[in-house]
Amino acid sequence: MPPIPExxxxxxxxxxxxxxxxxGTSGYANVTMADIAREAGLSKGGLAHYFAxxxxxxxxxxxxxxxxxxxxxxxxxxxxxxxxxxxxxxxxPLFIRETEDVSFAHKIVYDFMSLAAHNQDxxxxxxxxxxxxxxxxKQAIDEGITLGLFIPHDSDTTxxxxxxxxxxxxxxxxxxxxxxxxxxxxxxxxxxITSYLKPYLAKKVYN
Amino acid sequence: MPPIPExxxxxxxxxxxxxxxxxGTSGYANVTMADIAREAGLSKGGLAHYFAxxxxxxxxxxxxxxxxxxxxxxxxxxxxxxxxxxxxxxxxPLFIRETEDVSFAHKIVYDFMSLAAHNQDxxxxxxxxxxxxxxxxKQAIDEGITLGLFIPHDSDTTxxxxxxxxxxxxxxxxxxxxxxxxxxxxxxxxxxITSYLKPYLAKKVYN
DNA sequence: CGGTTTATAATCCGGCTGGTCGGTTTTTTA
DNA sequence: TAAAAAACCGACCAGCCGGATTATAAACCG
Numbered sequence: 001m002p003p004i005p006e007x008x009x010x011x012x013x014x015x016x017x018x019x020x021x022x023x024g025t026s027g028y029a030n031v032t033m034a035d036i037a038r039e040a041g042l043s044k045g046g047l048a049h050y051f052a053x054x055x056x057x058x059x060x061x062x063x064x065x066x067x068x069x070x071x072x073x074x075x076x077x078x079x080x081x082x083x084x085x086x087x088x089x090x091x092x093p094l095f096i097r098e099t100e101d102v103s104f105a106h107k108i109v110y111d112f113m114s115l116a117a118h119n120q121d122x123x124x125x126x127x128x129x130x131x132x133x134x135x136x137x138k139q140a141i142d143e144g145i146t147l148g149l150f151i152p153h154d155s156d157t158t159x160x161x162x163x164x165x166x167x168x169x170x171x172x173x174x175x176x177x178x179x180x181x182x183x184x185x186x187x188x189x190x191x192x193i194t195s196y197l198k199p200y201l202a203k204k205v206y207n
Numbered sequence: 208m209p210p211i212p213e214x215x216x217x218x219x220x221x222x223x224x225x226x227x228x229x230x231g232t233s234g235y236a237n238v239t240m241a242d243i244a245r246e247a248g249l250s251k252g253g254l255a256h257y258f259a260x261x262x263x264x265x266x267x268x269x270x271x272x273x274x275x276x277x278x279x280x281x282x283x284x285x286x287x288x289x290x291x292x293x294x295x296x297x298x299x300p301l302f303i304r305e306t307e308d309v310s311f312a313h314k315i316v317y318d319f320m321s322l323a324a325h326n327q328d329x330x331x332x333x334x335x336x337x338x339x340x341x342x343x344x345k346q347a348i349d350e351g352i353t354l355g356l357f358i359p360h361d362s363d364t365t366x367x368x369x370x371x372x373x374x375x376x377x378x379x380x381x382x383x384x385x386x387x388x389x390x391x392x393x394x395x396x397x398x399x400i401t402s403y404l405k406p407y408l409a410k411k412v413y414n
Numbered sequence: 415c416g417g418t419t420t421a422t423a424a425t426c427c428g429g430c431t432g433g434t435c436g437g438t439t440t441t442t443t444a
Numbered sequence: 445t446a447a448a449a450a451a452c453c454g455a456c457c458a459g460c461c462g463g464a465t466t467a468t469a470a471a472c473c474g
Binding site: 026027028029106107110111113114115116117118123126127130131134157160161163164165166167168169171172174175176178179180184187188191192195196198199 | 236334373394406
């Protein structure tokens with residue numbers, strides 16, 4: 001019987017957002033419960049009341065964050081009309097968003113991958129995450145197949161490849177900005193994807 | 208006047224290899240100096256004698272490791288004859304090597320990227336690392352241009368894109384093996400790269 | 415209004431970590 | 445062989461962290 005029925009959800013979000021902020025700023029390895037508590041405006045006891053352990057909180061935080069990121073990406077393809085626009089548009093917004101947000105996202109994602117490399121639970125989370133992106137791309141490709149734009153093929157494979165290419169370019173662009181400009185990233189992405197998809201284009205629209 | 212003139216180098220290598228092994232096994236966030244000392248067959252005091260701090264040791268360890276990896280990769284293109292074979296061959300060995308080695312490499316590299324995302328020193332190291340791969344690919348492309356296989360173009364850009372694609376596919380393949388088979392990785396890589404390079408092929412060999 | 419539950423804060427503790435440092439062994443030098 | 449230098453050890457310390465425990469306050473209910 002909480003005083004406000006939604007309090008639990010409110011507090012949990014409050015804590016998760018604080019955790020995300022702190023992780024993104026300091027890196028998960030340097031984050032303490034006290035840091036998160038301070039950021040959330042609670043005490044360590046308050047945190048303990050809502051999350052069983054640090055590990056539990058971290059997993060929830062990563063999950064919460066990728067839901068947030070997903071929304072940003074989906075925003076980017078809302079205005080896209082055709083399958084190709086959707087495929088290329090998914091993710092593009094990251095290149096043009098304010099530096100701070102993007103930097104933040106990368107920091108968290110690399111921490112996430114690092115954890116996934118060492119821990120099965122995080123690997124499962126990562127897999128879920130990846131599959132969300134892949135699914136969106138896959139739907140765009142299937143739509144293209146239905147429309148006669150692409151020849152029928154295993155859209156899961158192509159969707160995964162496109163997604164992986166995207167991820168790879170992002171990584172370089174963020175971690176080594178001195179050698180990888182926004183222009184390089186956008187151009188590489190566009191060229192690589194359109195080239196890759198060419199063999200899957202229906203003849204009538206080839207070229 | 209050390210007992211054996213090379214002792215310092217020997218010990219440092221001994222410690223660095225121990226550090227690499229421990230980092231790759233447990234993840235850098237969980238590594239203690241005591242762990243590394245034990246693995247190296249020394250005491251904590253012994254480590255302190257050769258490395259000023261944990262951070263110092265870690266940076267050296269990452270540097271040492273990527274030198275090791277580089278050798279493995281270079282091995283993979285020793286038998287390659289043409290530029291295209293070199294481009295596609297660089298890295299392919301990872302897909303076929305014993306699982307343990309590869310798993311190890313990935314774990315370390317993700318830790319490395321995670322550190323790079325948060326710390327300028329590591330970002331610089333990462334940049335150096337990337338540029339080594341890019342340079343090798345760039346040379347293969349330049350060779351292709353000289354041979355008339357490719358049309359003249361900015362080989363740095365294409366080399367970086369290829370390298371990024373490669374990295375992206377690797378990442379997915381390793382972190383989500385349930386949805387990304389070796390076959391997928393090899394096929395994706397080959398298709399994506401050959402498609403991407405097609406516009407840069409000289410007309411006479413265009414196909 | 416009093417008691418009970420819930421929410422939050424404050425405090426504490428056991429364990430671990432990186433780094434230090436005095437001392438011991440080993441090697442070199444003279 | 446004696447002294448000096450280098451290599452190495454391991455105990456120790458101060459600080460920090462996560463989690464648990466205890467204390468306080470707020471909300472609800474009968």
